[in-house]
Amino acid sequence: MSFEVADDGFRCDGEPFRIISGSLHYFRVHPDQWDDRLRKARQLGLNTIDTYVAWNFHSSREGEFRTDGWRDLGRFLDLAEAHGLYAIVRPGPYICAEWRNAGLPTWLTARPGIKVRTSDPLYLDATADFYRAVLPIVADRQVSRGGNVVMVQVENEYGAYGDDAAYLRSLVALIRGQGIDVPLFTCDQANDEMLTRGGLPELLRTGTFGSRSKERLATLRRHQPTGPLMCTEFWNGWFDSWGQQHHTTAAQESAADLDDLLAAGASVNLYMLHGGTNFGLNNGANDKGVYVPITTSYDYDAPLREDGAPGPKFHAFREVISRHAPVPAEAPSEFVPAPEFEVDLGHSDWTAVLPESFESFDRLPEQDEVDPEAIFAVYEADVTADDQVVVFDEVRDRVFGFLDSLPIGSVERTQHQRALTLPGAGRLRLLVEDLGRVNYAARLGESKGLIGPARTAVRELTNWRIAAVDHDSLPTLTDGADTLPVGRPVAGPVLLSGTFDAAGVDLFLDTSGFGTGIVWINGVLLGRYWSAGPTTTMFVPGPLLREQHNSIVVWELAAASRPVAKFVSDPQLGHTEA
Known part of the structure; x- marks a missing residue:
């Protein structure tokens, strides 16, 4: 099987092919829910799935590279193929993605004098090691070897950061050196400066934008005179930051822009199809004069909500896609409210966490x-x-x-x-x-x-x-600890803990009675909560739960007015007005 970039568009086995894709990051979705989300991608009418590879998710410590469990990229790609989906892989090494350190390991960026995203040998040597670990997983699954991977990205929106063509060519050589023979591409925001700085004439240039599709495609065509036009990130929503509003966009307006894009014959990747969650304190941050950290929820106002249920954009986009490509008759079931209940929490002296x-x-x-x-x-x-x-x-x-x-x-x-x-x-x-x-x-x-x-x-x-x-060890510190009376306000830092029964369904933990801290369920770190908002719930994936004796541990850092774990029927992502 072959996939190529031709003068008149993409070709798959010699036949014209249009990519209709959506971004789904395996590291933001519980692995036991990958199958459900990929099925819904097909039900939306997509023929391709797109994912970043977060280097630091696989390699939190220097010298290690994990591909087990949640980190099993190969299994994720194989599940996509089982659902009839091609795959686009974007291994960075820089991914942005509102992810911690843009995917770069902190052991790497902590090296004295290192210059990331440049031709610095320290950086390129480490990147080469990363590619040697991850790209064979991708290479074995290329369409040229009977798999489903059709394209691989070089860097990510590099034109917003630098203009070192030699650096980009070094990455190309490293990628090709690991057996990647499918087309390579770059993506940049669809303006003249960034498309010029971030691309290479020998690679397919693609654009990122979320509105004014006709205008953006015309800009892209100036920089890509022949070949397919593709929006690699069609921004159909936006991420949330602590202390700000929950971002939403009108479903019909976004659908109209998508229709304009597809009517022009362009290929598209929805960013995001399904955002998921920044589990494990892996959220990123922005600083353009003011430091603004990103929330645990990565709902993104995407077609599939944080919990995987179809939202308004799912139905609006499905109708648009059906005008331009076949859409399966089967549609996903609608959201079912989660169980509501409360769990009393005892609390222990915080000094137990001191090193x-x-x-x-x-x-x-x-x-x-x-x-x-x-x-x-x-x-x-x-x-x-x-x-x-x-x-x-x-x-x-x-x-x-x-x-x-x-x-x-x-x-x-x-x-x-x-x-x-x-x-x-x-x-x-x-x-x-x-x-x-x-x-x-x-x-x-x-x-x-x-x-x-x-x-x-x-x-x-x-x-x-x-x-x-060592925050990973904190849940164990409540085992056998003497607890104080439950239910009354407590000052932090304090460890709160309790147990509950559940039937393995998704839950939503209400954090509105708390100040700020982090939560574990059965030893798995869900992430951070904060009364700064906007969100006041945390998503608890059903696969984390067992029928009896589930543990919840909360490390409250400020103060809790009512330290009770309250589970509610649906997510509360916050106010939408700035």
């Missing part, structure tokens, strides 16, 4: 110097009554401060805060939280923690002790 050993520094270290993969770290230093206040050059991203065991306030990067008042002498203890690694623009790859120096009213604070918090 047993600390590293000592004569200066204020950045968190990445200790463990670039850590989400939480504890900093300690001794202060005197004369110090009065401590000021940091920068906080990345949130600090909960204590003098001995007394809470003394918090500092939020999102508010450009940098100072804490010191009410007296004692041990200053700071719990520092990474709210999300920047995934776009100049601050990509920046380190986390406290950026020094740290100064008080009278001196620079030195002699610091720092330790990473």
